[in-house]
Amino acid sequence: xxxxxxxxxxxxxxxxxxxxxxxxxxxxxxxxxxxxxxxxxxxxxxxxxxxxxxxxxxxxxxxxxxxxxxxxxxxxxxxxxxxxxxxxxxxxxxxxxxxxxxxxxxxxxxxxxxxxxxxxxxxxxxxxxxxxxxxxxxxxxxxxxxxxxxxxxxxxxxxxxxxxxxxxxxxxxxxxxxxxxxxxxxxxxxxxxxxxxxxxxxxxxxxxxxxxxxxxxxxxxxxxxxxxxxxxxxxxxxxxxxxxxxxxxxxxxxxxxxxxxxxxxxxxxxxxxxxxxxxxxxxxxxxxxxxxxxxxxxxxxxxxx
Amino acid sequence: xxxxxxxxxxxxxxxxxxxxxxxxxxxxxxxxxxxxxxxxxxxxxxxxxxxxxxxxxxxxxxxxxxxxxxxxxxxxxxxxxxxxxxxxxxxxxxxxxxxxxxxxxxxxxxxxxxxxxxxxxxxxxxxxxxxxxxxxxxxxxxxxxxxxxxxxxxxxxxxxxxxxxxxxxxxxxxxxxxxxxxxxxxxxxxxxxxxxxxxxxxxxxxxxxxxxxxxxxxxxxxxxxxxxxxxxxxxxxxxxxxxxxxxxxxxxxxxxxxxxxxxxxxxxxxxxxxxxxxxxxxxxx
Numbered sequence: 001x002x003x004x005x006x007x008x009x010x011x012x013x014x015x016x017x018x019x020x021x022x023x024x025x026x027x028x029x030x031x032x033x034x035x036x037x038x039x040x041x042x043x044x045x046x047x048x049x050x051x052x053x054x055x056x057x058x059x060x061x062x063x064x065x066x067x068x069x070x071x072x073x074x075x076x077x078x079x080x081x082x083x084x085x086x087x088x089x090x091x092x093x094x095x096x097x098x099x100x101x102x103x104x105x106x107x108x109x110x111x112x113x114x115x116x117x118x119x120x121x122x123x124x125x126x127x128x129x130x131x132x133x134x135x136x137x138x139x140x141x142x143x144x145x146x147x148x149x150x151x152x153x154x155x156x157x158x159x160x161x162x163x164x165x166x167x168x169x170x171x172x173x174x175x176x177x178x179x180x181x182x183x184x185x186x187x188x189x190x191x192x193x194x195x196x197x198x199x200x201x202x203x204x205x206x207x208x209x210x211x212x213x214x215x216x217x218x219x220x221x222x223x224x225x226x227x228x229x230x231x232x233x234x235x236x237x238x239x240x241x242x243x244x245x246x247x248x249x250x251x252x253x254x255x256x257x258x259x260x261x262x263x264x265x266x267x268x269x270x271x272x273x274x275x276x277x278x279x280x281x282x283x284x285x286x287x288x289x290x291x292x293x294x295x296x297x298x299x300x301x302x303x304x305x
Numbered sequence: 306x307x308x309x310x311x312x313x314x315x316x317x318x319x320x321x322x323x324x325x326x327x328x329x330x331x332x333x334x335x336x337x338x339x340x341x342x343x344x345x346x347x348x349x350x351x352x353x354x355x356x357x358x359x360x361x362x363x364x365x366x367x368x369x370x371x372x373x374x375x376x377x378x379x380x381x382x383x384x385x386x387x388x389x390x391x392x393x394x395x396x397x398x399x400x401x402x403x404x405x406x407x408x409x410x411x412x413x414x415x416x417x418x419x420x421x422x423x424x425x426x427x428x429x430x431x432x433x434x435x436x437x438x439x440x441x442x443x444x445x446x447x448x449x450x451x452x453x454x455x456x457x458x459x460x461x462x463x464x465x466x467x468x469x470x471x472x473x474x475x476x477x478x479x480x481x482x483x484x485x486x487x488x489x490x491x492x493x494x495x496x497x498x499x500x501x502x503x504x505x506x507x508x509x510x511x512x513x514x515x516x517x518x519x520x521x522x523x524x525x526x527x528x529x530x531x532x533x534x535x536x537x538x539x540x541x542x543x544x545x546x547x548x549x550x551x552x553x554x555x556x557x558x559x560x561x562x563x564x565x566x567x568x569x570x571x572x573x574x575x576x577x578x579x580x581x582x583x584x585x586x587x588x589x590x
Contacts, residue, residue: 038480039490041397048390049405051382055457056411059423062433066426105332112329116322124330126573130337133512133565135519137539138558141546142340145347145555152343153335177336238416240522241539245546258418262526265422270431277419284414292407 060281067278070271078275083251084260088279091257094168095236098175099183102232103225105176106183113184114191132181136241143174144246166248171256174242179232186228187221194220223298227291234287238280344562347555359545359556367533368541369560371449375537376517379456384510387464392498394465395472396480406469412461420458421526424451447529452537455523460513467509468502470584475501504575504582515568519561 070078078084113125131139147154147165154165164170194217202212240258248254255263257276264272349356359365390409394402412420426432428445438445445451483497499506521539528535536544538557545554575582 037484038396038477039484039493040392041399044389045393045397045399048386048393051386052390052405052408052461055454056408056461059420059427059454059458060411060415062426063419063423065433105336108325109329109333112325116326118323118326120330122573124333126569127333127337129569129572130341130565133515133568134341135515135521135539135558135561135565137521137542138344138519138561138565139340141542141551141554141558142343142347145551146339146343152339173336177340180336234414238414238419238522240416240418240525245543258416258522261418261422265425265526270426273422274426277416277422280416280419284411284416284419288407288410288414291410292403 063274063277063281066270066274067281070275070278074271075275078272081272083255084257084272084276086252087255087257087260088276090168090171090255091237091280092283094171094175094256095233095239098172098236099179099229099233101172102176102179102183103229106180106228106232107187107221107225109180110184110188110191114188128181128184130181131177136178136239137245139177140174140242140245143170143177143242147173147246165246166254168254170246170248171243171254174246175232175236175239178239178242179236182231182235183228186231187224190221190224223294226294230287230291230294234284234291237283237287341562341566344555344558347551348559350555351552355552356556356559359553360560362553364533364536365541365553365557368536368538368557371452371534371536372518372538375449375453375456376514378453379460379517380510380513382457383460383513384464384506387468387509388506390465391468391472394469396477409462409465412458417455417459417520417522418526421455421523424454424458424523424527446527447531448535451527452524452535455527456517456520459520459523460517463513463516464506464509467505467512467584471502471505472498474584504579505584508572508575508583511568511571515561515564518564 109124109128113121113128144151144165146152147157147170149155149158149165151165157164162169164173198216198220199212202216207215238258240256243256244259247256247259249259257280261273261276261280264270264276360369393399394406425446427434428438428451429435430439432446434445445454479497479501480493483493488496518537519539520537521543524537525540525543528537528540530536530540530544532544538561542554542557542561545551545557572583
């Protein structure tokens with residue numbers, strides 16, 4: 001079976017947590033017993049940690065420190081700002097909706113690519129990675145051009161009174177675009193390893209197509225679905241480049257939270273920017289935690305059952 | 306029985322199958338392929354001459370130069386440190402490994418704008434190092450060093466994340482054998498490890514390059530947008546687009562789209578040619 005997708009799991013951001021579990025727990029390298037026969041443990045770990053601390057952890061620590069220093073008053077000011085609330089509601093809502101649609105569409109595409117044989121199947125599979133490789137600003141201006149009033153699709157929809165660019169649907173479409181690869185690539189490997197025996201058994205026991213799908217396939221897919229959803233959501237929540245061109249960026253209406261951070265910075269309202277950024281960062285941590293916890297959670301359930 | 310292979314109970318009639326294939330193709334065409342076609346159509350719509358003219362104007366050339374310079378600094382650094390981290394994580398057991406693996410993923414989950422803001426909080430005039438930097442007349446923020454740092458943050462996981470599953474699957478048997486035959490550390494790396502992971506490394510580097518040259522949000526926050534000086538290619542695209550010079554914007558965008566296409570083609574080729582060169586899927590729990 002072709003595996004285009006699958007390595008991408010390695011390439012695609014935020015590798016599903018099950019990888020970690022598999023990678024860390026399952027097979028201990030022989031190197032670990034007794035003395036370490038392979039060289040370079042101290043050097044590689046030390047330099048790797050130092051590099052990560054310098055490039056990633058130190059900047060994040062600065063934000064955490066400054067956010068803690070805002071104090072109760074500072075935080076209340078940020079949280080009571082209606083413009084901040086509107087932007088957070090929009091960002092969370094749009095990311096949630098987009099992750100949901102991307103998960104559904106992604107599962108469907110993964111199903112077709114894995115289950116059916118047709119000309120162009122491998123090409124279709126390869127194209128799934130395009131949103132991942134295409135820079136966000138490029139995607140942003142392209143989507144805007146397509147969905148604006150005189151664009152290829154906008155031209156057809158605008159006369160019907162459907163406005164996509166410079167409105168919330170445009171934001172959602174941009175986020176579906178960036179989230180799709182995550183949704184496909186987390187579900188696809190599971191579908192590929194899923195044998196058909198359980199389905200055949202279910203069918204031979206008289207289960208209808210819908211029952212088989214719901215009772216046999218869906219439970220298997222669920223961990224991958226949830227991981228893909230969390231990835232797409234995390235990515236959508238923080239997404240900037242592909243959204244700001246198509247959003248219209250009207251305060252209280254189509255202004256996403258990451259954009260408001262940059263606006264507060266330009267106004268030299270550092271505390272305002274720090275408050276919003278700390279909330280987004282906390283949400284990122286929650287997503288990361290969920291992604292890492294999902295495989296263990298499902299593994300435990302299975303063992304109990 | 307004429308057909309010894311049992312039918313897929315979920316397969317359904319042929320027309321349902323073809324309808325689903327058609328639907329998937331249409332969804333992919335509309336959602337994913339159309340934006341790419343749009344970029345190329347808009348970039349070359351007024352002819353190759355106009356496209357070329359947009360790319361050779363001084364601001365565009367400065368942006369391309371800065372983007373390439375940034376990538377030339379960022380990619381080797383993240384490749385080397387990614388290799389080191391992957392070696393530590395896949396060849397040794399130590400406490401806190403799971404935490405380390407989760408932290409490696411952090412830049413994937415953090416908003417690029419938040420990453421940019423973090424650098425402002427470190428190097429801005431109000432930042433941790435702000436006073437020191439001013440006193441010593443070192444400029445990081447709104448200058449090229451900050452662009453490099455922001456890009457390093459964003460692309461930090463790409464190489465290491467491609468290498469870890471691959472090296473995990475390959476195991477350390479060959480390396481242990483070489484070691485027992487007396488290979489030194491450098492020989493071990495050059496003759497055993499590197500040949501095994503070279504395609505995975507190349508693919509990781511390519512993903513890292515595409516992202517390094519295309520990064521927008523984080524760089525936008527820290528660059529200062531000084532034309533000809535601190536504008537990378539994506540920022541240049543934004544300025545042109547906002548000035549309604551959309552042909553030039555799409556011309557610049559076509560360069561980055563080309564890079565994305567090269568990444569995909571290479572991956573397609575690697576998968577066809579070198580089946581074990583990249584990490585296998587690990588969907589099953």
